[in-house]
Amino acid sequence: MGTLHGATSLRTSDCSGGPAAFVVDARGLVSAWSPTAEHLLGYETAEVVGRPVAELWPVIPWDAPQELPSAFEAGTPGPTAVLTHRQGHPVPVTLAAYPVTSVVPGSEGTVILVTAVSLPTAVQDWLHHRERIAAGALRSRMEPADAPDHSAAWVTRSYVPARGGTGVNGSWADVIPVSGARVALVVSDVPAAGMQATVCIGLIGAAVRTLAELDLAPEEVLARLDDIVSRFAAGQGNKWSPSFVERLVGATYLYAVYDPITRRCVMASAGHPPPAVADPDGSVHVPELPSNRPLGMGEPVFESLDLELAEGSTLLFYTGGLVRACRTDDAIAGLLSRAMRQSGPSIKDAWRVTVDTVTPLLAAEDDLALLLVRTRALSGDRVVTWELPGDPAAVAGMRSRVLQQLDQWDLGSLDFTTELIACELVTNAIRYGREPMQLRLIHDRILICEVSDGSSTSPHIRRASATDEGGRGLFLVANCAQRWGVRYTNQGKTIWAEQALDAEAAPEP
Missing domain, CATH: 3.60.40.10 (PPM-type phosphatase domain)
Incomplete structure (x- = not known):
């Protein structure tokens, strides 16, 4: 049996040659790390000490060291495994182990010895080529x-x-x-x-x-x-x-x-x-x-x-x-x-x-x-904005202006849904938001309706029951629009809804 004195013993020992060594304690955590392990696997001491070895290299049987040959059994080759370097590439190694005890109760552990395997150049080239092909294929997808x-x-x-x-x-x-x-x-x-x-x-x-x-x-x-x-x-x-x-x-x-x-x-x-x-x-x-x-x-x-x-x-x-x-x-x-x-x-x-x-x-x-x-810039004739007063009576006049604008853009097929979307969003803004408020229509490759107000209150869509007198506004908007959402600014929020256009109605870019 060896004696475990902690991480310092491995850091200060002369490990410039031979296998890389590190210690796994009884909980499966790396407790010591040698310079040769750092050189072989790329991790510095601070990056691995205290971390589970099963998380870093699941192939190492730290909880069953008897499955590995003892480091004292000269000439006994250990099993071959492939560990992952810090930079992600594979490192083929052989493994050996021996248990260690400690003068401090509860500090027992296992020293894992890792020896790099020298693969033939052709095999190394093949592994490198396979990784390059796999990474390139995934990236292209x-x-x-x-x-x-x-x-x-x-x-x-x-x-x-x-x-x-x-x-x-x-x-x-x-x-x-x-x-x-x-x-x-x-x-x-x-x-x-x-x-x-x-x-x-x-x-x-x-x-x-x-x-x-x-x-x-x-x-x-x-x-x-x-x-x-x-x-x-x-x-x-x-x-x-x-x-x-x-x-x-x-x-x-x-x-x-x-x-x-x-x-x-x-x-x-x-x-x-x-x-x-x-x-x-x-x-x-x-x-x-x-x-x-x-x-x-x-x-x-x-x-x-x-x-x-x-x-x-x-x-x-x-x-x-x-x-x-x-x-x-x-x-x-x-x-x-x-x-x-x-x-x-x-x-x-x-x-x-x-x-x-x-x-x-x-x-x-x-x-x-x-x-x-x-x-690019969206031309002014494809964007129209109206300032809204905080008066519910203004909804009727706004409805008329929206329909007139759709007629100018030759978007009469969207009259019903756009009128409904605009009315619901404006009504919500007047009821729950605060001034300044505005309505904006954007005639892009889609038709966008936006209502902004000075409140940052988050709207919530819900499914109203048959006896509820209200609460259906956003539910109707979501069903009429292709997409809808909310964005927040320093001045408040904007609720927007998008509707798809027919190919003939979409403006030329």
Whole structure:
């Protein structure tokens, strides 16, 4: 029997050669960690001590050490297992063990000896190739075929895989339509590679799409993501091993929302570089985005930037590979300026020039996600707004104005449902909200009806019983609309409802 003295003995011993060693106590927690274990498996002492070994490497039979050969049985080969490195790649090893006692009661444990297995080069190449194919296939299934066609902006998206390593790293970009004819633009960089990077992107991508549906402001989206990443890494509320999703900590993220009616773009960043912006006259600049820490780093407050953009402005969103290739903001601005000069008015031509110019500059280990966005503006004749008095008698006059506007837009087929939606939302605002109140109709590829008021009271839909005199308003709105929801602002809230248009009724973009 050996004697267990704690983590210090393994850290201070000379473990520069031979097998890696660590100690698992009677509860299954790692209690000591050697420098060779750190070298072999990538974890530092502070990252593993106190964590369950079954969570890190379930294949190790820590609770049945008799299944492993004793470290004192010279020449007895241990069973082969595959452990996962901190960076996600497999490490083939053999295992051995011996129990240890302690002068402190209750501190008994087992020393696990891990010896790396030297695989033939052909086998290593095959394992590496298999991981590259699997990660690439999963990543390609996650990538949308094309950026969605949206009246707020023309968008082109591109992903350039790394030439070396697993080929797939943590760069990601997304385009998400949100309410009010707006569009959310997302770009992120997760410090991971291979399958681990792909899984992390999938987790955080699903989270941000859910938050986008809630119509939160960009700085609120990042605050929620920061909390989600922290809980993922701590193993709370998910079934993933913390060692697999911990690479989300330190991920950079940029979330922007562009409104084609006001031509304003609000963006917030978690350690991610700002986009380069080209004005219609050809001048290019990189805005100063408030500096916030990456996700999972405990940033208490995320600040945003509000830009007014001219119609036809071009924005280049990118990930860290471009930063390392160009090194300075001026070089990135010059890249966009050159693409604009060489491509003319076509956004797709500008995208091709950008990708063709950047790809040779990337380091072999870098991948790259790009979003090239050209803003549109919704013309004034497709948006109408009415200020509402806090008087129930105003509902009748508002109904008449809505029907007249639908007639001007040649949308008579939506008279009944739009009148009902507008009446119910306006009545609710007058009854439960407070001034200022307004009604807005937007004739986009869908018809949008919005009612805003100065209250932040949350509406609740319910199913009224046959004897109830009221309570059916939102229920009727939900049944008449294709989608409906609520977004909150510093001035109050907006309840919106969308209705689909016939192909003939949808305006030309």
